[in-house]
Amino acid sequence: MKVAVLGFGTVGFGVYEMLKNAGGLEPGSVLVRPGKNDADYKVTSISQITEDPDIWAVAEVMGGTDPAYEYVSAALCAGKHVVTSNKALVAAYGPELEKLAAENDVAFLFSAACGGAVPFLHNIALAVESDRILSLGGILNGTTNYMLDAMQSRFMTYADALADAQALGYAEADPTADVSGMDALRKIMLACAVAYNMLPDSGLCCEGIESITAEDVNHIQAKGYTCRLVTSGGLSADGRLYAYIEPVLFPANAPECSVLKNFNMAKYTGENSGQIVFMGQGAGRWPTASAVLRDLNDILHGKRFMMQPDCKRVAADNSLCEHKYYVRLSEELADSIPSDRADVYDGTARLITKPMSVKTMHDIAKELRKGGNKVFFAAIGE
């Protein structure tokens, strides 16, 4: 079966090469920018793919929503199966695309968009058919995990850790999507859509790693904790969905502490299966390409949907989950947060809050920052 590839960057090249050796699949044409079509198999117009009857499926690995949304829609309407690694696309237009796929009786799969080689969404999609997913989440951004690990294992500053990640190609020139938490938040949106057939697209709480300093790391490590950036999602017994991302402090021996460098760890808890944990490379040419190929093989087996064609957009409710938080802020603000105890040194207070909801903690930090105050916070994990 011939597979066309949209985009010929890091992942696109990997997909094209892997297709050459995959049983039952072979590479078709590759869509590139005008002027980049320096070989026979490279085309510059999507219609050269949608109108080609030999093309069985399309692998979209361009990234971004424009023109990816237009191209993927065109491919689905032309009766081509689509596999994508593009989390921004699925977070923005997943329900529409899944519906379009159903109308045209073709598949729309996107497990490469969440966790790279880690087969997270694939296994959630299979699990929900016979089990109820109680919660899900994990470490879903390799760039920030690399930076946190570098700060904690090699005592780097935030700026040096970022520069190191950029030099290694783990972080973009503009690292905002990664360090703000937005990239991983999109992934948990997709995971919720697969697990609950609801795409949370408002009410989300998003705290990345931009506020952490080398001093924070020192203090956290002295207390025996390791910091990771963790996404969480789940459905309450009364049907309310939560979805958020924030730094979390783990005690030594927590499995999260063994997630080093740019690795990912994803997990879900099924009512019957119990907790299932996945670890692996969340990004990179070959790991991501291997996930694209996995989805293509899944289509060969007859798989069609990851979210359902009637997937609904919903508002997340992050007042459901409560944690204690570790908070660093200036001494004079320490009383603004109910806490059990505080270390105060040189004008800086570090405190452990009373249990409070995710929404409350994120709102407090937002409010304090509006006033120009610097705040770092992280949930205390178990």
Added chain:
Amino acid sequence: MKVAVLGFGTVGFGVYEMLKNAGGLEPGSVLVRPGKNDADYKVTSISQITEDPDIWAVAEVMGGTDPAYEYVSAALCAGKHVVTSNKALVAAYGPELEKLAAENDVAFLFSAACGGAVPFLHNIALAVESDRILSLGGILNGTTNYMLDAMQSRFMTYADALADAQALGYAEADPTADVSGMDALRKIMLACAVAYNMLPDSGLCCEGIESITAEDVNHIQAKGYTCRLVTSGGLSADGRLYAYIEPVLFPANAPECSVLKNFNMAKYTGENSGQIVFMGQGAGRWPTASAVLRDLNDILHGKRFMMQPDCKRVAADNSLCEHKYYVRLSEELADSIPSDRADVYDGTARLITKPMSVKTMHDIAKELRKGGNKVFFAAIGE
């Protein structure tokens, strides 16, 4: 689709209950021993299942090979799909049963037989379609992991750890299959069959945890290591298969150290995907039942094989892999093993060997034990 269940023990009851709530599936009759048929849906003869045209698939969860082999063969010949959690059955007769399934155009899946809820074989089967598995293995026996964890975290003796595991229902009255390593060795045999379409059934090296003592644990922990019972398999570049099980010592922060209680950790390394790690409950009613249901859903999607119908039996070659080993034996035998250094105390030597092949180390231990000597050994992990 109606699913009959063979066996109504811990897992059988779980499968039956889960089938009541699974989309697209429903429970059919349950095969029990004569005299145990105290309800309408319970039958005592396999022909009541094979001759029932309403039965779409059979879940075999009896364990053992007799009469499981006869019953599963009969079900396949009657055109019923079969899913099993029975590793002894698949290790002994997998190739014959897979062939029989192919001849009758039905499925034979067994991911519940390796790792319980951990979706190990399922993901290997999908990965091999587009990637090459370089190696695989992990902690695949929850009983021995529970015992090792109890000895290391709670300083129990071997006898107390075993009694504790038995009291909790993790270990059988006769724990031989678990503590000898045989149970987990069968699982790596299955994983190799799925990954390489070769079932290693001779030349295997099998060292369990029967030789470890509280003193060994003390010494190992003082050196900063944690002991786990680990299976390993893989294919060399020249096509030779290795498969073995032995205790392995891991440095702190290795992911294996965070596998506590009766949890499992399975992993494979794909040429493209890199290393993928899975953790979860490897046994128990609901985790194992959830794996059986996962396979049934996979059949609904069109999946037919995990190993191929032409899967060959091969001899494993464990002279391929080399490690340094930690060995404890009596002082007068210390010179019988080439080593870098030895701690000698009170007539007991503890040494780190020069790198040697798995086969060599297992053969040396076997030879020494023939003479009535007590030996404990564990590979030094990375």
